[in-house]
Amino acid sequence: MTYQGVLTKMQTELGNPIQYYLVFEDSFLNVNQLLDKEIEINFAGFECLNCHKKKKIFRQGFCYDCFYSSPAVGDWIMRPELSTAHLGIADRDLEYEQKAQLQPHVVYLALSSEVKVGVTRKSQVPTRWIDQGATQAIAVVEVPNRYLAGITEVALKDHYADKTNWRKMLQCNTEGCDLILEKSKVENLIPAEVKEFFYAQKNDVYELNYPVLNYPAKIASLNLDKTPSFQGKLVGIKGQYLIFENGTVFNIRGSEGYVVNINV
Incomplete structure (x- = not known):
């Protein structure tokens, strides 16, 4: 059976184990059901997640123009301490930013590749931790806006990592904590x-x-720009990665906006 559509980050459902879904415009696929099976992924083009034009993806699923104009990818996304909606100051679109920033946020510690600090909207717990491949997580503070969460994260960066080592995470190469x-x-x-x-x-x-x-002993990352067609046996799903038997891993979130055909 063939599924075709634009890649967006896998939707998840908390369970034992976590359930993963690839959602396309007219269909969806429970990826867990593909474990221990051969699948084929073929690159078929691009579609910007914002303007939906068939334009080459620049970053985060957006074309170049949308990446530098859409409020959904402002600097405050990656650096929450830059949030200004609580002051009534716009970055790109104040109405959008007020909805996103002026809601409860959680600062947390999570164990993925090591203990790291991070920020997420309360509504994204535990989705954010799943997307990062964390095996454990604990909330530290819950604050009423993104700015307060951001300055808390900045204070804790001197003591904890703020990024996940994706290779260690995928190899489950972590120490208990x-x-x-x-x-x-x-x-x-x-x-x-x-x-x-x-x-x-x-x-x-x-x-x-x-x-x-x-878990893979050695890792090779699948890049659809360089390898537009790939076939392999799926042996795991962690974070937003598909893990294949030969050690190839495919970052779904890193390939948002790519149009693919998936044969299962």
Whole structure:
């Protein structure tokens, strides 16, 4: 059977293991059902996720023009400390930014390749942790806007990584860690204006289990620009990556906006 459409990040459902779905315009595919089976991925073109034109993807699923004009990819997305909607100041579109920034955000510690600090909208818990391939996560603070979450993350970057080493994450090459203990160290590190939001009594640790039959010893990344046709046996799904038997991994989120045919 062939599925065709524009790649967007896989939708997920918390479970044991996590369930993954590729969603296209007229169909969807439960990727878990493809484990231990041969699949073929063929590149068929581009479609910008914003303007939907058949234009080459520049970054994050957007064409060049949309990447530098759409409020959905402003600098405050990657650097939440740059958020200004709480001051009534627009970056690209104040109405959009107020909806996105002026809502509860969580600063968390997660164990993916190592203990890292991150920011997500409360509505994206635990989706954000799944997308990063974290095996455990704990909320540190819940604040009313993205700016406060951003300055908290900046304060904690001196003590924790803020990016995932995707190779270590995919090889499950991580050391165990007591996230409750790590969280107890954080209270004295966060900015004064955020201390009232510290989760002092709430120590729920999320445990995340991924559908992986085998972790790769060596990794080769699939790039559809260089390899427009690929076939292999799927042996795992973690973060937003497909893992194949020969050690090839395919970053779905990194290929958003690519049109593909998937034969299963």
